Amino acid sequence: MAQVPHASALDPKSIQQLVLRSHEAKKFAYCPYSHFPVGAAVLTTDERIFSGCNVENCVYPLGVCAERTAIQKAVSEGHKDFKAIAIASDLQDDFISPCGACRQVMREFGANWDVYMTKPDGTYVVQSVQELLPTSFGPEDLHKKK
Numbered sequence: 412m413a414q415v416p417h418a419s420a421l422d423p424k425s426i427q428q429l430v431l432r433s434h435e436a437k438k439f440a441y442c443p444y445s446h447f448p449v450g451a452a453v454l455t456t457d458e459r460i461f462s463g464c465n466v467e468n469c470v471y472p473l474g475v476c477a478e479r480t481a482i483q484k485a486v487s488e489g490h491k492d493f494k495a496i497a498i499a500s501d502l503q504d505d506f507i508s509p510c511g512a513c514r515q516v517m518r519e520f521g522a523n524w525d526v527y528m529t530k531p532d533g534t535y536v537v538q539s540v541q542e543l544l545p546t547s548f549g550p551e552d553l554h555k556k557k
């Protein structure tokens with residue numbers, strides 16, 4: 412099966428800015444139950460950044476991850492073409508990795524864009540949505556021959 416080419420790499424300044432915005436967003440995390448703050452910042456193809464944090468609820472399943480907060484903020488303001496998303500947590504020794512639900516929400520808006528998984532010191536690893544969610548189900552599948 413042909414692989415979709417990897418999304419074009421961002422320039423170092425844009426990466427640094429996106430990572431910084433994800434860490435800033437983490438400061439607003441509402442996580443009184445998990446005590447696990449997460450921030451995310453999504454970069455649109457027209458160079459806008461939308462950021463978000465996790466927002467928990469006393470009805471636990473209603474909590475929303477930082478990645479989905481950021482994506483939903485962007486989409487609800489008319490931006491759904493994404494280049495990249497950066498994710499930040501307080502884990503010192505691990506790059507924060509998006510949950511399965513967030514991977515599927517990212518996939519809704521394409522498989523060929525990049526996810527920067529960071530540490531508090533600003534270092535990161537990057538993988539495409541395609542790499543994080545291979546053999547995925549996407550919106551196109553709804554219209555295939557039945």
Ligand code: THU
Binds near residue numbers: 464465475
């Ligand atoms: N969380 C995120 O916001 N993003 C992730 O990538 C991992 C987990 C949140 C959900 C919940 O509020 C807390 O972190 C603990 O799972």
